[in-house]
Amino acid sequence: MTVLAACTSTAKSTDGHGVRTDSEPLERRFAALGPLSHAHWLGVVLGTESRVSVPGPADVRVVGFAQLRAGSVAAIAGASKRGFQPATPSQLPKKLVRFMPKGARWVRSESFDLRVTGGRYSGAFYFDRGADWVYFDTTNPSVVSSSGP
Secondary structure, eight states: OHHHHHHSOOGGGBOSSSOBOOOHHHHHHOGGGOSEEEEEEEEEETTTTOSSOOOSOOOEEEEEEEEEOTTHHIIIIISSOSOOEEOOOOOOOGGGGGGSOTTOOEEEOHHHHHHHHTTSSEEEEEEETTTTEEEEEEESOOOOGGGOO
16 A cells, blocks of 8 residues: 555654655655645554454555644635634544644644545545644545645
């Protein structure tokens, strides 16, 4: 599975606790966000805690934070008619809690989520206008050709 191969952990791109810090895999999947920096994210195979293991394709949750270029969130949320509303990210993995931007005021638009995912996978994207952060929580993200700027 392409997603699994692209999201498995490598020593060179982690912080020593399994948290990924490379942004290139994210930029390819979330092209509508533009260049990313200060990334901290996880690629977690779902269902691995189960006692029953079923062979076959696995779902991968890709979740984390990254910083966009200055002014990007204002351009994304302000220039569109996508109905961004205040929202709070949920189900934040414990390994990522320390990377949550302090004082962030998150907004989200289901319409924008669909633009990024192209309807090919599930995902939610929360933005903080104050410091241009994005929190993403996706399942099986793939490169979507229509998600480009």
